[in-house]
Amino acid sequence: MSALLEVRGLKKYFKSGGGWLHAVDDINFTLDEGKTLGVVGESGCGKTTLGRVILRLLEPTEGQIIFEGEDRSAPSKKELVRMREKMQMIFQDPYSSLNPRMSVSELIMEPLLLQGKLTKTQIMQETSKLMDLVGLAGRYGSAYPHELDGGRRQRIGVARALALNPKFIVCDEPVSALDVSIQAQIINLLLDLQERLGLAYMFVTHDLSVVKYISDDIMVMYLGQMVEKAPSEELFVNPTHPYTQALLSAIPVPNLSKRKERIIMQGEITSPIDPKPGCRFKDRCRYAAPECGEPQILKETSPSHFVACCKSNSHN
Amino acid sequence: MNETVTWKKKSRMGETWRRLQKNKVAVVCLFIILAVFLIAIFAAQIAPYPYAKQDYSSIYSPPSREHLLGTDQLGRDILSRLIYGAGQSLQLAIVSTAIASIIGIVIGALAGYYGGWADNLTMRFFDIYQSIPMFLLCVTLAAVMGPSLTNATLAIGISMIPGPARMMRASILSVREMEYVESAKLVNASSAHIIMKYIIPNAIAPLIVFVTMSMGMNMLAGAAMSYIGLGAQPPVPEWGAMVSDARNIMRDHGTLALYPGVCIMIVVLAFNLLGDGLRDALDPRLKN
Numbered sequence: 114m115s116a117l118l119e120v121r122g123l124k125k126y127f128k129s130g131g132g133w134l135h136a137v138d139d140i141n142f143t144l145d146e147g148k149t150l151g152v153v154g155e156s157g158c159g160k161t162t163l164g165r166v167i168l169r170l171l172e173p174t175e176g177q178i179i180f181e182g183e184d185r186s187a188p189s190k191k192e193l194v195r196m197r198e199k200m201q202m203i204f205q206d207p208y209s210s211l212n213p214r215m216s217v218s219e220l221i222m223e224p225l226l227l228q229g230k231l232t233k234t235q236i237m238q239e240t241s242k243l244m245d246l247v248g249l250a251g252r253y254g255s256a257y258p259h260e261l262d263g264g265r266r267q268r269i270g271v272a273r274a275l276a277l278n279p280k281f282i283v284c285d286e287p288v289s290a291l292d293v294s295i296q297a298q299i300i301n302l303l304l305d306l307q308e309r310l311g312l313a314y315m316f317v318t319h320d321l322s323v324v325k326y327i328s329d330d331i332m333v334m335y336l337g338q339m340v341e342k343a344p345s346e347e348l349f350v351n352p353t354h355p356y357t358q359a360l361l362s363a364i365p366v367p368n369l370s371k372r373k374e375r376i377i378m379q380g381e382i383t384s385p386i387d388p389k390p391g392c393r394f395k396d397r398c399r400y401a402a403p404e405c406g407e408p409q410i411l412k413e414t415s416p417s418h419f420v421a422c423c424k425s426n427s428h429n
Numbered sequence: 430m431n432e433t434v435t436w437k438k439k440s441r442m443g444e445t446w447r448r449l450q451k452n453k454v455a456v457v458c459l460f461i462i463l464a465v466f467l468i469a470i471f472a473a474q475i476a477p478y479p480y481a482k483q484d485y486s487s488i489y490s491p492p493s494r495e496h497l498l499g500t501d502q503l504g505r506d507i508l509s510r511l512i513y514g515a516g517q518s519l520q521l522a523i524v525s526t527a528i529a530s531i532i533g534i535v536i537g538a539l540a541g542y543y544g545g546w547a548d549n550l551t552m553r554f555f556d557i558y559q560s561i562p563m564f565l566l567c568v569t570l571a572a573v574m575g576p577s578l579t580n581a582t583l584a585i586g587i588s589m590i591p592g593p594a595r596m597m598r599a600s601i602l603s604v605r606e607m608e609y610v611e612s613a614k615l616v617n618a619s620s621a622h623i624i625m626k627y628i629i630p631n632a633i634a635p636l637i638v639f640v641t642m643s644m645g646m647n648m649l650a651g652a653a654m655s656y657i658g659l660g661a662q663p664p665v666p667e668w669g670a671m672v673s674d675a676r677n678i679m680r681d682h683g684t685l686a687l688y689p690g691v692c693i694m695i696v697v698l699a700f701n702l703l704g705d706g707l708r709d710a711l712d713p714r715l716k717n
Binding site for chain 2: 168170193194197198201202204205206209210211212213214215223224227228270273276277
């Protein structure tokens, strides 16, 4: 089976104060239908930008985006319209991603109205079906987003994303703005929808416990680069990149008798503006060595486990 | 799932009106303004005398049955002049505000939406524009065009353009960056759709408030223009002009300046308080 989405050498640079900010630097991955790719990394590592570039909310600087076997790197207007019916996004903040001047039903039916394929009655029916699907009671149809709580608002966002029947959804930290109790509801909703509709997700987050629960594969990003990518189980059992190890050591263990070593990172984050070749993590890495100044190459250390660290053999 | 579902639409206007009604001060102000409008429209029917009718047998007469507020130095009925003056003052306020707002909003919206060098150029031009004191600009423009109420209105309208323009630009800039605009792009909304459904409805609220408040401000500016002789010319009874007419005899007949002054104050205050009320009513986050 060919992959639903393939990204090759994707780069996005922003011009910034006399240099180029490497927000996304040479990212490669493939995603199969119905699977979830978790993307983790700290704030400012380019994970959100990556999602936006794939959806063409931002123009890529370089690289290829291949969706359903077709190259969609430079789409025409028409192609873009067709492409967006298949690729959607769930936004981070359900408070700022919904137009406050539109009611819930208007928000959900808007994509269908703009598509212009269905009649008014069909759209109405489709809208109530969507509300049903995401677990929004029909009585909220005429409410405005500000009248609802964060969880319900995020359900509106999910319904909007689903309206055009997409195959791939970028979830840009869809739960980080929500209360913990509601986070679980939304994540379960997303998993449930994936099962029913066969959706593929790119799940961008900085919450490691969430990403473990939802992802098939996990990609760890650091300053625009992919430093490690592995199946979810494998990554948590056998983290290989020093950055991944430090990240995973920060997950609290809900068990008082069990203690684990906490890796505290030291040193400063390298500037993402015109970074030097070589490992971008080396200033904070406890295994740093002279050869870390060389460009790092992504290696497959075990089946489908990739890591970009020249010391990965010695420190494990 | 066969029922046909319809959601009744709560209109934005209705909602705003419902919330405005809860603000007693704003409602009273709205009624004052409406009353002044009605008085201005039906001035000829309400006023007991024509505004320029002089009666030399009763100059400076105190309030009496014939002249409820007395007469002025030319024996003209003050109440009648105030009633006719309402129309002149309101017309000045409305027309000058309309000129400033329409031109300003269009320029500001274009600058804000398209950004780049056009935006930069416009804003630097307004910087220069606003470095000239507003009243000096008004006076200069009116003096060049010649003293009349129409020219004073134009002058005020033109010199007020930067206010709404800057405000519209700022408002659009902040709305343009919101995530919901991106979410509209993702469902293939056209630029026209985004502007009409997303940007304008979300950016216009502060402008409505601003426009209401500048009505009061412009009325005051018009009165000041009339006071220095660049606005309404005698015998036209604009309120500011009436204060101006009374200025030489203010020591002996202070009421002549007081009546139109109080009228100006009440209407300007009403516009400002209504603007305040509207601001609260238009903000959906101040829900009650």
